[in-house]
Structure formats: structure tokens, C-alpha cells
Amino acid sequence: MMHDVRTTLTIDDDLAALLHEQARRTGRTFRDVVNEAIRDGLLRSELESPCIPPVHDLGIRPGVDLTKALQLVGQLEDEEIVRKMEIGK
Numbered sequence: 001m002m003h004d005v006r007t008t009l010t011i012d013d014d015l016a017a018l019l020h021e022q023a024r025r026t027g028r029t030f031r032d033v034v035n036e037a038i039r040d041g042l043l044r045s046e047l048e049s050p051c052i053p054p055v056h057d058l059g060i061r062p063g064v065d066l067t068k069a070l071q072l073v074g075q076l077e078d079e080e081i082v083r084k085m086e087i088g089k
Helices: 013-026 030-047 066-087
Strands: none
Touching: 013 030
16 A cells, blocks of 8 residues: 655756646646656666667787887887888878
């Protein structure tokens, strides 16, 4: 059995306007719209899995130490310059 708890809540003006508009548009009470919004937000955060970014193969050679990325970039640039010089560009 659910019990009503009366409390004072300060809502930002922009959110209050959205809530009042939703109540007007749906013909429901402001209280019902607020409760549904809070409930939906809380339940959604419980059901959503944590954000796991996608993993992409960067084509890095095995054994390359990415903590020295600037050194790696320099080496790759040097290799490209040598390659271009060898083919006469």
C-alpha cells in the first residue's frame, strides 16, 4: 500500500513550465505528472546499463606503447618521409 507524503519541492521555472504544459495537454493533475516524471527518471536510471563506449581496432602494431604517442607519431612521419624520398616524391 502506497502512502502519500506531503513535501515542499522547489522546481526550476523551465521544468515547472514543461510539467504544467504536460498536465494541461494530457488532462492530468500537476501532481500526477510530477510523480510520473520522477518515477520514470528513477526507474530508467536503474534499468539502463552503464555507458560502454564502442571499441575500434586502430590498427596499432603489437608491442607499440601508446603512452609514448608523440614519439610514435614522429617515427611514423619519419618513415613516411623516407618512403616518399625513396620513390622520388
